[in-house]
Amino acid sequence: MSVLNTAQRNAVQELLRVSPVADELGRRFGAAGHELHLVGGSVRDALLGSLGDDLDFCTDARPERTLELVKGWADAIWETGREFGTIGIQKNGLRIEITTYRAESYDGVTRNPTVEYGDNLLDDLRRRDFTINAMAVSLPGHVFTDPYGGLEDLAAQLIRTPSRPEESFGDDPLRMLRAARFAAKLRFTVDPGVIAAMTAMAADLDRITAERIRDEFTKLLSGADPVGGLRLLVDTGLADRFLPELTGLKLEIDEHAQHKDVYEHTLIVVANAVRLEGEAGPDFILRMAALMHDVGKPATKAVGRDGRVSFHHHEVVGARLTKQRMRAMKFPKDVTSEVVQLVALHLRFYGYGRGEWTDSAVRRYVTDAAELLPRLHKLTRSDCTTRNKRKAAGLSADYDALEERIARIEAEEDLARVRPDLDGNAIMELLGVPPGPIVGQAWRYLKEMRLDRGPMPRDEAEAELLRWAREQGHTP
Known part of the structure; x- marks a missing residue:
């Protein structure tokens, strides 16, 4: 058990005050002789003051018993997670998942978890991924349970596992990726022992399906600080298991062939893209294009007789590599297509400043980008990472001029729907x-x-x- 200070106790009480459904549900389970606890991310988010409309509960009741207790009370019920012990319901606009105490693990060979039901709260909390997700509040009694120091880790902004990290990651290797995801989402630091285990066990990620990796990576890249999460993936070797192109951006830089650090440049571009999203973010397609825009450089690097480094047609090669990687990660075709198109177009602007663009070239730029044009504007601006203030100001002015020119031609010609003059x-x-x-x-x-x-x-x-x-x- 852990003692809550006044602010933290108020946070939990506020959660329960605005969610009377929780107490009502707890009374239904209690009357039937079962335990019910608000648990995991719901408790964490309540303490952080960011609780949404999704609530997670755990119970000693088996799924079939849970179904009996919620039928006739819930507004809607779904059983898609029943084989994993989870029953989903909707009540008064809240989406609720109720999961039987579990002892879930992998057998070290297959990619799917083996579900075994547990019989007590403490063991259930121990099998959870991180201590900040291993806290619970009983219902309707409101007893706070924190056997693994999650509250202290939350205050310290630390990501740590309830059990030994090697044991936790052995049960579910995806948790290594989740550590990086939570670092990106919450801007928390990952415990050194957890990082060491992630590095030593990175190859175990190969046991996880591409779809599950894709979903965690999407959440990571959509986090508040994706750069921190991406660095962790590269530093631990996890990126090599599913996104080797990211690590591949660490090109060798020697005294005879100087060029900017492509890896660091890419992370700056991602950070710039996040900043340019504004209140509309997070925009996964823009962030993914920023991450992948230079992945063609390693394959196209060449050193001229004068010692200058070039990457001719890296946008073409990068688009092809991006398509291959996103297909391997099972991204939807429409998402892949849009990211690939942005990577292919990201270099087009750099001929504009020389004054060579005709109105025809502007029309083609807009037509080729189509509905991606607002994202292409942001990506191109994000790609300007030079420390030369005069050069940066020049590029910014050039792009300002291009956007003004596009606006002028659009006002005259409706460029968004360019069609032949005859149908x-x-x-x-x-x-x-x-x-x-x-x-x-x-x-x-x-x-x-x-x-x-x-x-x-x-x-x-x-x-x-x-x-x-x-x-x-x-x-x-």
Whole structure:
């Protein structure tokens, strides 16, 4: 047991005051002879003053008994986690998960946990990932239980395991990744003993499915301090198990081929992207593009006769590597496609400052980015990490000018919906052809004309189409 100070006791009481559902649920379980405790992240978040609408409970009741106790009381019930001992319910707008005391572990070979039910609260808390998630409040009695010092670790902003870290990570290797995720989410420090175990046991992460790793990594990158979490992944070797491209950014820098530290540059770009999100964040797609934007550099590094280092076409190679890695991590196709497109486009802007861009080039920039343009603006600005104040100011001014130019052309031409000046029906009517490949070829030709020259009068567009048709042998 641990003694709560006044502020902490008030935090728990406030949680219970605004959530009368918890006491009501506790009374239902108590009347049936069962224990019920608010537990884990719910207690942690209440103490941190950031409790949401999701509440986690644990009980000695088995899932089938829990179902009996909540039927007719809950507004909705779902049993998707029943095989793992969890019953989900909804009540008065709250999402509640009730889990039977567990002794969950891995057998060291398969990727799925073996679920064994426990019979007491202390053992259940011991098998949890970290001490800050191993606190409980009984219902309806409101007794606070903290057998592993979670309250002290919360005050010290420390991530530590209830049992030996080697034992905890042996039970579930994903907890190593969760340590980095909580470091990113809460800005907490990871206990040195935990870091040592993460480093020694990094290879055990290979026992975890790509989907579970993906989900934890997504939460890490979406945290308040993703850079801290990313550094921990690299320093412990965990990144090598599922995102080796990140560690690969640590290119050798020697006295004959100086270039900026790509790894450190990338972490700064991620931090810049987080800052530019504003109140709309976190934006995983933007953050992932910032993380992956230079992963093509190791494969494209070249040293010229003058000793200068170049990375020609690293954005093309980087886009390909990003696609491969995100596929391997089982990201949805639409998320992968958007990140890959941002990586492919992130270098396009750097020709603008030389004054070579025509209005046609601006139209293509906007059209290629499409709905990703706001993110591309942020990514490109985030990528400016030079310490040369004059150069940084110049790049910023150049991008300001580009955005102003885009705004001007958009006001004149509606760049968000660039289409040929003639649609498919008009093309078929003018050329006298049925639906088919010719119509698609003509449409693409007219779109290129539209991008090059801007909007054209209908008679001019028709004349261009007929000229193209004659050249292609499609004269009506």
